[in-house]
Amino acid sequence: MTLKATPLNSAHRALGAKMVDFGGWDMPVNYGSQIEEHNAVRGDAGMFDVSHMCVVEVRGANTRSFLRHLLANNVDKLQVPGKALYSCMLNPEGGVIDDLIVYFLAEDWFRIVVNAGTADKDVAWMNAQNAATGSGVTITQRRDGNDPIALIAVQGPNARAKVWQVLPTTQAATESIKPFNAAIVPDTAFGEAMVARTGYTGEDGFEIGVPATQAEALWNALLAAGVKPAGLGARDTLRLEAGMNLYGQDMDDGVNPLDAGLAWTIDLVSERDFIGKAALQAKGQQAQFVGLILREKGGILRAHQKVVAASGLEGEITSGTFSPSMQQAIALARVPMDVAVGDTVHVIIRDKQLAASVVKLPFVRNGKVLAA
Amino acid sequence: MNIPTDLKYTESHEWVRREADGSLTVGITEYAQDALGDIVFVELPQVGKEFTAGMDAAVVESVKAASDIYAPVAGTVTAVNQPVADAPDSINQDAYGAWLFKLAPSDAAAYDKLLDADAYGKTTDH
Numbered sequence: 263m264t265l266k267a268t269p270l271n272s273a274h275r276a277l278g279a280k281m282v283d284f285g286g287w288d289m290p291v292n293y294g295s296q297i298e299e300h301n302a303v304r305g306d307a308g309m310f311d312v313s314h315m316c317v318v319e320v321r322g323a324n325t326r327s328f329l330r331h332l333l334a335n336n337v338d339k340l341q342v343p344g345k346a347l348y349s350c351m352l353n354p355e356g357g358v359i360d361d362l363i364v365y366f367l368a369e370d371w372f373r374i375v376v377n378a379g380t381a382d383k384d385v386a387w388m389n390a391q392n393a394a395t396g397s398g399v400t401i402t403q404r405r406d407g408n409d410p411i412a413l414i415a416v417q418g419p420n421a422r423a424k425v426w427q428v429l430p431t432t433q434a435a436t437e438s439i440k441p442f443n444a445a446i447v448p449d450t451a452f453g454e455a456m457v458a459r460t461g462y463t464g465e466d467g468f469e470i471g472v473p474a475t476q477a478e479a480l481w482n483a484l485l486a487a488g489v490k491p492a493g494l495g496a497r498d499t500l501r502l503e504a505g506m507n508l509y510g511q512d513m514d515d516g517v518n519p520l521d522a523g524l525a526w527t528i529d530l531v532s533e534r535d536f537i538g539k540a541a542l543q544a545k546g547q548q549a550q551f552v553g554l555i556l557r558e559k560g561g562i563l564r565a566h567q568k569v570v571a572a573s574g575l576e577g578e579i580t581s582g583t584f585s586p587s588m589q590q591a592i593a594l595a596r597v598p599m600d601v602a603v604g605d606t607v608h609v610i611i612r613d614k615q616l617a618a619s620v621v622k623l624p625f626v627r628n629g630k631v632l633a634a
Numbered sequence: 635m636n637i638p639t640d641l642k643y644t645e646s647h648e649w650v651r652r653e654a655d656g657s658l659t660v661g662i663t664e665y666a667q668d669a670l671g672d673i674v675f676v677e678l679p680q681v682g683k684e685f686t687a688g689m690d691a692a693v694v695e696s697v698k699a700a701s702d703i704y705a706p707v708a709g710t711v712t713a714v715n716q717p718v719a720d721a722p723d724s725i726n727q728d729a730y731g732a733w734l735f736k737l738a739p740s741d742a743a744a745y746d747k748l749l750d751a752d753a754y755g756k757t758t759d760h
Contacts, residue, residue, distance in 0.1 A: 280671075295726075296697060297672045495671060495698060562675055562695045584674040584697050591675075612693070 268313035269412045269477040277491055285379040287314045289494055296495030300586045303463055303500055304629050307418035308492035309484055316381035317411045317471060318374045318388070322399035325372050331536050332391055333364065334519070334528045340366035346442045346460060349527055350519050351384065352538025356545060357515040358522070360384050361507060363460060365444050373456070375413070377509050381405060391537070411456075412477035414470050416489055417500075419629060421467035425457065428483045429470070432457050436468070452476035452483075462497065464504025464627045502583050502592065505553060505623030511565060512551075512580040512594055518542065521596055522580075523551030523623070549577065549596045552603065553621040553633060556591035561611040563593035563618070568610045571601045579609065587626050588633075594623070635758070636664050638730060642745060643754035644706045649730060652745050657712060661733040662694060662703060662725065665758045670696035673722040678714040679735055685709060687744065692734050694725065707744035709737035 265288035274281065279290035290311070292299060302308040320329065329337045335349030346365045350358050360380040365373045376384045381403060388401050404411040416425050426433040429452070435445040436457045444458035456471035472480055485491065498508070505523075507513060513522035520528070520542060530543060556563050563582030570576055577597030585592045593609075601607060603622050608615040621633040641649045647666035651659045667673065675695035685691055685705035692703040713736040718724050725732040739745060749757070 291698075292671060295672055499697060559675075561677070561693070562697075562700065564700070584695075586697075 266314070268311055269410075269474040270311040270313060270481055273478050273481050274311065274491075279491070279493060282494070284314070284494055287378060289314060290491070292493040292495045293491050296493060296499065297586045299490060299492035299496035300499050302490040303418045303465055303492055303496065304587055304626070305418065306490065307416060307420040307424045307467075307488070308490045308496065309417070309481070310415040310492050310497055311413075311481070312415050312469070313405070313412040313474070313477060314378035315405075315413055316376050316378065316384075317404040317413070318376060318381075318385060319402045319404060320372045320374060320388070320399050321370055321402075322397070323370055324397040325370055325399050328392065328395065328397040328399050329364065329372055330534055331395060332388065334536055334538060336529045336532065336534060337364060337366065337372070338534075340364070342443075343367055344439065344444045346444055346458060348442075350524055351387070352519070352536070352542075353515060354537055354541060356518055356538040356541030358509070358513045358517055358519050358524075359387055359515060361509050361513070361524075365458065367446065379510065410474040411471045412474040414472075414477065414481060414484070415461055415467065416470065416484060417461045417463040417465045417467035419466060421465070421489070422459075424484065424487045424489050425468045425470065427487045428480070429455060429457070441466070452480045462504075462506055463500040464506070464624060465500075465629065499583050499586055502581055502594065503585050503587055503624065503626035505594070505625060507594070508581055518545055518548065520545070520547040521549040521551065523594075548599070550599060550601060552595055552597055552601065553623045553625055554579065554593040554595050554607070554609065554618040555588070555621055555625075555633065556593075556609065556616060556618045557606070558616040560614050560616045561591070563591040563609060563611075567593075569595050569597055569618075570608045570610065570615065571598050572605065572607070573598065573600055575600065577601070577607075585625065588631055592625055593618075635668065636730070637751045637755050639751040641730070642706075642748035642750060644704065644748060645754075645757055646704050648703060648706050650706045650745065650748055653736075656739070656742055658707065658709065658737045658739055658745060659733045660691075660703075660706060660735055660737065662729060663754075664729040666701070667726050667729045670694065670699060670701055672697050673725045676719045676722045676725070676734070678716070678719050679711050681711050681714060683711045685711070685737070694722075703734060705737065706748060707737065707739050708741065709739040712736045712738050
């Protein structure tokens with residue numbers, strides 16, 4: 263089976279990246295040391311090729327009402343062009359089809375960015391819902407085929423300044439935008455650029471979308487400006503420290519988002535109906551999603567390790583790693599409802615039960631360790 | 635990738651050096667540390683522990699994976715390298731210098747049956 267490649271594949275290989283099969287994509291896991299790449303993002307500026315993720319355009323007069331019904335979070339929060347929202351897309355049983363970011367560009371044009379491995383499933387679902395509701399919107403994915411958009415995420419305290427060095431004509435439009443807002447700037451040196459103040463690292467920065475034909479030139483310009491290339495290994499340690507969920511690991515089609523720490527993205531209070539609402543109202547929350555810090559030597563916290571609460575009830579780690587910023591093993595875990603922040607639980611690693619502290623997320627934000 | 639010719643190897647990427655007194659020093663190869671990535675945790679065996687060939691002897695964990703290290707031959711642990719356990723990334727920096735443990739082999743001839751540099755090199759060629 264040949265792996266899929268992003269427009270930056272040769273650029274990664276030219277930098278000596280260690281390439282891996284990431285869900286069918288040939289992607290860089292690191293360019294030498296993922297810990298160095300992680301630290302570069304926390305302290306300076308690093309960049310990720312996220313062109314395996316998929317931009318989906320939704321256009322038409324009924325786009326807003328279509329998305330009000332399709333998405334668990336409420337797009338009516340988006341009233342200013344460029345404003346963005348993090349949301350889940352649920353199935354009728356309340357399970358998570360994907361998590362995504364939706365950008366309001368115009369009343370007849372919203373842009374959604376979905377995960378790489380779920381893009382085909384997501385677009386098929388959206389098309390089916392479009393037909394079922396008679397919304398008459400057009401749904402166009404911008405990754406495979408004609409006119410693709412490549413995505414580069416530049417993250418870190420110096421990220422925005424570096425982006426403006428390389429894309430000076432975007433500075434005026436993006437200098438004062440707040441987090442979770444975007445601007446589309448035509449006629450930059452790299453074509454039309456969407457610059458969004460979003461990210462998956464817990465640091466400030468911009469995620470940039472440009473025509474795929476311009477991706478390598480933009481990547482090289484950012485390199486020349488001193489932005490450090492960062493791979494999927496660093497991406498995972500950064501997002502975990504930032505307490506951000508990873509689809510396919512922390513939640514999936516069979517997981518109730520209320521049990522995955524995503525209640526804040528789901529509006530169950532207003533009278534707006536959306537796919538999955540009734541199922542979630544019936545189920546309610548049955549588990550808590552917490553951070554863990556390992557307190558005893560004996561290994562690294564990892565997905566699927568069992569967590570034993572003081573009561574003897576069990577939970578499970580959904581994502582674990584060694585935190586470069588904290589120099590400790592940390593994890594995200596689904597635990598019983600009787601567990602409280604501050605409790606000590608035990609994690610089973612090989613043949614030992616090792617003590618871990620339950621902490622509030624995030625562990626790290628804007629370069630600062632919050633949990634200890 | 636560097637594969638010193640004065641060492642012997644296993645298919646599971648341990649290197650082994652026979653010392654003048656017949657004891658064996660064991661570590662993991664440059665190929666192994668590169669595949670693992672940044673190493674962040676090392677668990678060493680207890681001195682005095684007895685192993686048969688192929689038994690789990692130690693654990694090396696990188697950020698992304700946990701890797702068991704196996705006893706290359708049967709023997710008893712005579713020493714462990716605590717400084718490496720305290721600074722796991724030293725394995726990434728110098729795989730052949732950052733030894734993990736030493737064994738007194740129960741059969742001196744077992745060492746000769748391990749892979750030489752050439753044979754090990756072939757197992758890592760893709």
